[in-house]
Amino acid sequence: MADSSRRADTVTLTIDGHEVNVPKGTSLLHAAETLGIEVPHYCYHPGLSAPAQCRICLVEVEGAPKLQPSCVTMAQDGQVVHTESPSAKRMRQGVLEFYLVNHPLDCPICDMSGECKLQDYVFDEGREQGRAREPKRVFGRDDFGGDVLYYGDRCVMCTRCVRFMDEVAHDARLTVVERGDRAVIDTFFESGLDDASFAGNVVDICPVGALVSKDFLHKARAWDLDHTPSICPNCSQGCNIDLHARDNLVQRLKPRENQEVNGHWMCDYGRANYEWINRAGRIESPGVGRSGKRRAADWQTALGALLDRLRESEGAGVRIVGSPLASNEALGTLHRLGRAVGTVTESVFRCRRTEDEDPLPGFPLLVRRRDLAPNVDGAGILGFERAGSDDATGGLGAAASHDGILVVLGDQLGDQPEDFGADASLYVYLGTFDSPAARNADFVLPVTTFAEEDGTFVNAQGRVQRFEQGLQAPGSARPAWLVLGALLAALEGGNPPGSAADAFAALAAEYAAFAGLSHDAIGTAGAVPEPAHA
Amino acid sequence: MSDVPFRNPGWAGNTGEFDLSEADVRGTAYAGERPLDGGHPSTSASYPFMLVARNPGAPLFEGPYQERFEKIRGRYPTARAALLPALNLAQEVRGHVSPETMDEVAALLGLSSAYVRGVATFYTMYNKRPVGRFLIQVCTNISCNLCGADEVLAAFLKHTDTELGDTSADGNFTVVEAECLAACGFPTCVQINERYFEDVAAGDVPDILRRLTDELKGD
Numbered sequence: 001m002a003d004s005s006r007r008a009d010t011v012t013l014t015i016d017g018h019e020v021n022v023p024k025g026t027s028l029l030h031a032a033e034t035l036g037i038e039v040p041h042y043c044y045h046p047g048l049s050a051p052a053q054c055r056i057c058l059v060e061v062e063g064a065p066k067l068q069p070s071c072v073t074m075a076q077d078g079q080v081v082h083t084e085s086p087s088a089k090r091m092r093q094g095v096l097e098f099y100l101v102n103h104p105l106d107c108p109i110c111d112m113s114g115e116c117k118l119q120d121y122v123f124d125e126g127r128e129q130g131r132a133r134e135p136k137r138v139f140g141r142d143d144f145g146g147d148v149l150y151y152g153d154r155c156v157m158c159t160r161c162v163r164f165m166d167e168v169a170h171d172a173r174l175t176v177v178e179r180g181d182r183a184v185i186d187t188f189f190e191s192g193l194d195d196a197s198f199a200g201n202v203v204d205i206c207p208v209g210a211l212v213s214k215d216f217l218h219k220a221r222a223w224d225l226d227h228t229p230s231i232c233p234n235c236s237q238g239c240n241i242d243l244h245a246r247d248n249l250v251q252r253l254k255p256r257e258n259q260e261v262n263g264h265w266m267c268d269y270g271r272a273n274y275e276w277i278n279r280a281g282r283i284e285s286p287g288v289g290r291s292g293k294r295r296a297a298d299w300q301t302a303l304g305a306l307l308d309r310l311r312e313s314e315g316a317g318v319r320i321v322g323s324p325l326a327s328n329e330a331l332g333t334l335h336r337l338g339r340a341v342g343t344v345t346e347s348v349f350r351c352r353r354t355e356d357e358d359p360l361p362g363f364p365l366l367v368r369r370r371d372l373a374p375n376v377d378g379a380g381i382l383g384f385e386r387a388g389s390d391d392a393t394g395g396l397g398a399a400a401s402h403d404g405i406l407v408v409l410g411d412q413l414g415d416q417p418e419d420f421g422a423d424a425s426l427y428v429y430l431g432t433f434d435s436p437a438a439r440n441a442d443f444v445l446p447v448t449t450f451a452e453e454d455g456t457f458v459n460a461q462g463r464v465q466r467f468e469q470g471l472q473a474p475g476s477a478r479p480a481w482l483v484l485g486a487l488l489a490a491l492e493g494g495n496p497p498g499s500a501a502d503a504f505a506a507l508a509a510e511y512a513a514f515a516g517l518s519h520d521a522i523g524t525a526g527a528v529p530e531p532a533h534a
Numbered sequence: 535m536s537d538v539p540f541r542n543p544g545w546a547g548n549t550g551e552f553d554l555s556e557a558d559v560r561g562t563a564y565a566g567e568r569p570l571d572g573g574h575p576s577t578s579a580s581y582p583f584m585l586v587a588r589n590p591g592a593p594l595f596e597g598p599y600q601e602r603f604e605k606i607r608g609r610y611p612t613a614r615a616a617l618l619p620a621l622n623l624a625q626e627v628r629g630h631v632s633p634e635t636m637d638e639v640a641a642l643l644g645l646s647s648a649y650v651r652g653v654a655t656f657y658t659m660y661n662k663r664p665v666g667r668f669l670i671q672v673c674t675n676i677s678c679n680l681c682g683a684d685e686v687l688a689a690f691l692k693h694t695d696t697e698l699g700d701t702s703a704d705g706n707f708t709v710v711e712a713e714c715l716a717a718c719g720f721p722t723c724v725q726i727n728e729r730y731f732e733d734v735a736a737g738d739v740p741d742i743l744r745r746l747t748d749e750l751k752g753d
Contacts, residue, residue: 166646166649171646172645172646172648172649173646173648174648175646175648175649175651175652176652176656177651177652177655178655178656179655179656186648186651187648188633188636188637188646188647188648188650188651189633189651191647191648
């Protein structure tokens with residue numbers, strides 16, 4: 001071959017007329033993917049073993065007597081592969097016709113409709129009319145427990161779910177029961193999936209509408225959902241997720257692949273806890289004045305008045321109560337503001353913790369962590385200390401009776417008394433919900449949740465990960481970094497941050513742990529900071 | 535035995551005498567005298583025959599059956615490989631493979647219960663429900679079907695007064711359909727416990743049932 005520099009650990013083959021060079025041991029399906037050619041497949045999933053049983057990824061390989069399953073056939077030097085040859089297409093059409101023999105074609109009421117692989121493939125390449133004239137067999141549906149509902153009639157028997165539970169969850173609870181056209185997926189009789197903490201993933205990997213989420217059942221059509229790359233806010237693992245939102249409400253969380261953090265998976269605890277993001281009754285406009293005297297104000301008035309008060313009390317002791325649900329940008333800018341105004345004597349956060357971790361045995365990187373908040377490590381880097389007990393109560397005694405400047409960000413103070421902060425010379429509450437403990441605040445400023453802003457979290461691995469805005473903020477709530485950054489710029493001079501990336505850049509300049517990082521560098525996959533140079 | 539000599543519906547190669555036993559056909563060393571512990575490990579896994587006397591409540595596995603189970607387990611490299619013969623043995627002891635039996639076998643072999651259920655339900659020769667003393671399997675596959683298997687099946691159901699798959703009130707008969715019994719030259723073929731009845735016509739059914747009932751009385 002002319003290309004003498006070709007390394008021995010790669011092979012060059014031709015797929016549909018395009019030459020491609022891939023590492024040895026790459027499957028044809030993967031090699032085609034690098035060329036942007038999607039070979040249809042059901043049983044193959046990149047996170048699982050490949051049994052080559054769905055028979056729809058068969059491709060023509062020149063010289064091979066029969067069509068080859070591309071998911072398990074390894075690329076070889078000089079191979080010539082055709083994924084769109086007449087024989088491959090005829091075969092796919094035939095296989096799809098068989099898949100539809102007993103499929104109910106209930107797409108109009110199926111949750112998977114719009115993201116269903118059977119729908120896609122049949123639409124692309126299927127026959128216009130099936131030839132089966134026999135009545136379809138009917139199974140109905142089976143509640144597997146947990147969040148999983150099984151529609152036997154829609155199943156294509158790819159066994160991804162069976163293999164996930166066996167190979168990744170190491171808890172082989174699902175199996176194929178019976179044989180032939182009576183075959184269904186089931187657990188051991190009534191045992192179900194109730195206490196399996198990663199079972200929700202079988203809904204994600206089901207290529208058709210056979211396994212659906214009970215929580216999401218008939219809630220939204222797939223094509224109505226806006227997908228936003230985000231970070232799961234429910235523990236410090238920081239699984240990469242997509243927020244699926246409709247009508248400015250999060251409808252479900254889906255894992256987003258990141259082999260360094262969560263693979264293709266996420267835990268059921270994280271998946272189930274999203275309703276709090278949609279909770280109504282938020283603080284929607286800034287408020288000025290303590291308890292009974294509080295009145296609504298626009299941002300300019302409120303921040304102007306706050307700025308005056310901050311200038312008056314310059315040099316005072318500052319106590320900060322942060323939150324592990326707040327972004328690095330918010331917490332970092334808050335800390336910088338505190339230091340610009342006076343002396344930060346205490347900066348704390350409170351976080352709910354569980355007794356145990358919950359690892360995913362087949363993907364050891366993924367652990368449902370003890371800290372049930374996304375940015376515990378970021379808060380630590382930015383100088384916040386853990387306070388209070390494991391149910392995120394108590395620990396604020398010093399702050400409650402502090403007589404200097406008191407700033408609360410994100411913590412709802414649900415357990416704190418009505419006289420919280422009564423002695424403070426200046427008490428600023430930046431939050432999402434009003435509470436009795438916020439009534440003494442001189443300024444109540446509405447801020448956004450992680451779903452309504454851009455920003456970053458640091459997960460338990462020390463990985464800095466970005467999330468993007470998926471929802472519109474209620475009323476005039478603004479990201480905390482924007483509010484705090486504007487105050488800081490007014491106090492110290494300079495330009496206020498125009499974006500979360502600007503706010504992060506200011507942190508990167510100041511904190512060694514973020515040195516060299518930027519929103520662009522973090523990207524969608526996250527980044528681990530380089531160890532600081534001595 | 536009834537007064538009327540039983541008419542042989544036609545054993546392959548038999549010239550008229552019906553009274554061939556399992557032992558006559560296969561030799562006592564193979565089946566009749568087979569020790570409960572399975573004998574030599576090389577044969578311990580094979581399925582000898584259906585026992586007419588079964589005890590659904592019998593423990594898994596005790597005494598000689600325990601020895602046989604250990605021989606089976608030792609004969610295969612993995613627990614999965616030993617699952618089929620282990621289920622055979624459980625069915626031999628208990629007559630059918632109940633959910634509890636699947637669970638127990640799973641625990642004995644260190645497999646997941648769901649996996650054992652998947653395997654047990656895949657194979658039709660495992661009885662998932664209790665069966666009668668005689669399990670009557672009527673072949674309804676092509677050759678037999680062309681030669682009247684449907685009528686034979688209907689006759690068995692009528693004369694035993696059961697539905698397909700159910701057990702008669704006296705606990706003697708369970709009638710099921712079978713796919714090919716590999717006796718296509720002698721349709722309709724019916725397997726009753728370990729015995730084959732060949733060239734069975736619908737009219738032969740009362741005689742066959744009477745003979746089976748007589749055998750039970752003779753015990």
